[in-house]
Amino acid sequence: MKMYVAGEWSEGHGVFEVRNPENLDILDVVPFASDSDVERAIDFAHNVGAPAARRVPTYRRADVLRSVSILLEERFDSFATSIASEGIKTIKEARREVTRAIQTLSFCADHAGAVGHDSITFDRQPHGSGRTGYVMREPIGVVLAITPFNDPLNLVAHKVGPAIASGNAVLLKPHSATPLTSLMLAQCFEEAGLPAGQLQVLTGPGRTVGSAMVSDERINMITFTGGYATGTSIAKAAGVKKLAMELGSNAATILLRDADLSLAIPDCLSGAYWAAGQNCLHVQRLIVETPIYEEVRERFVDGSRHIVTGSKLDETTDMGPLINRAAIERVNQMVYAATERGARVLTGGEHAGSFYRPTVIENTRSDDSLCREEVYGPVTVIQRADDFDHAIHLANDSHYGLQAGIFTKNLDYALRASTDLKCGTVVINGSTDFRVDTAPFGGRNRSGIGREGVEASVREMSETKVVCFNTGTD
Secondary structure, three states, X not given: OOEEEOOEEEOOOOEEEEXXXXXXXXXXXXXXXXXXXXXXXXXXXXXXXXXXXXXXXXXXXXHHHXXXXXXXXXXXXXXXXXHHHHOOOOHHHHHHHHHHHHHHHHHHHHHOOOOOOEEEOHHHOHHXXXXXXXXXXXXXXXXXXXXXXXXXXXXHHHHHHHHHHOOOEEEEEOOOOOOHHHHHHHHHHHHOOOOOOOEEEOOOOXXXXXXXXXXXXXXXXXXXXXXXXXXXXXXHHHOOOEEEEEOOOOOEEEEOOOOOHHXXXXXXXXXXXXXXXXXXXXOOXXXXXXXXXXXXXXXXXXXXXXXXXXXXXXXXXXXXXXXXXXXXXXXXXXXXXXXXXXXXXXXXXOEEOOEEOOEEEEOOOOOOHHHHOOOOOOEEEEEEXXXXXXXXXXXXXXXXXXXXEEEOOOHXXXXXXXXXXXXXXXXXXOOOOOOOOOOOEOOEEOOEEOOEOHXXXXXXXXXXXXXXXXXXXX
């Protein structure tokens, strides 16, 4: 496939292979964007795409976004197959992602222009008498969107859709492991009538293609989803520009003694092994109050052993592979390091080829990397809590703060948890692996900066301007 630069499908100045992580079969070759490709794209976005995007009427932005959502629905099977083939999701997981992307772009159409003007009362101070006015929001300009491999369609929609809805030009740098779905989406935007330069897609490794863009002063905002280390590098290189970054988590779900286990266990199993744990909302830490610890451990381990791994396109498969060999080695190292310090593997802890077995571990230490860092694999740590306060302490004992979950029938504990848990979202009677695409999404500490979600992103991707009229009257 070709990349999409300056309104043209370009071959670039080199190519790299896109492989299926399940078996390393070559799926396609795509261009390796050169420095000149990057310069051409930024220049076109700055001088052509962004100025034109500002002038596009709100109804036209909405029409384009709705048209793309319709095209996605018409090509549903092709997009699902692409997601499953180049990425780590099973075909069942991929279909769900396509469904959500259709909805996300539809929500973006609904929110085009929805962030309107707010009046200002100037005469609350004496020197403001005789003045009236309002706050308006304008497009920020050129948005650089850098996306991960685990959601190659819906997370792209979450960045591209709001940027277009708010009147910006977008430079999209998809993950080098999963660029094909992004290029297919760009074809849909072109067919839907999005003017040239308002969306461009540059393909290639982030350390070269992405690095060449983040420091450029013509980029007005960077929206990035990925790891903390990469996010830190981007922040250092970006200079003075707006950043929105979701940088992962090691999310904790608490099960108190009165938890409904018929609800909690299936929900936590799904959250633990969705996308083979390569998910920022992955149930990485399961914190269980002592009276139900043994029962939860037994049921969760049994459920983990029944997770079916295998071919992603097989309808019976529950969990696919890790994205590459480096990911397997990282997960292996974290598990090995914990066991060397006394942790016990209850099931899993092994891999076969690109597949890592669903893994459950107990007796970890609070400073083990499995408890402190993001594993990004199908590994869940079970921790014992003495009581509610101890459970909250364990959940908050983290560098991250994206989401947390708690299962309890006690309203007082539910309300206290919503206050005491230090994170961006608290899910009551649900695992951490829950999100609706309209809600503000983001976290604290190493989990990132800013908020995503359609309406939140539309606001993030616009600038505030105050307009003040001197009426000359008191």
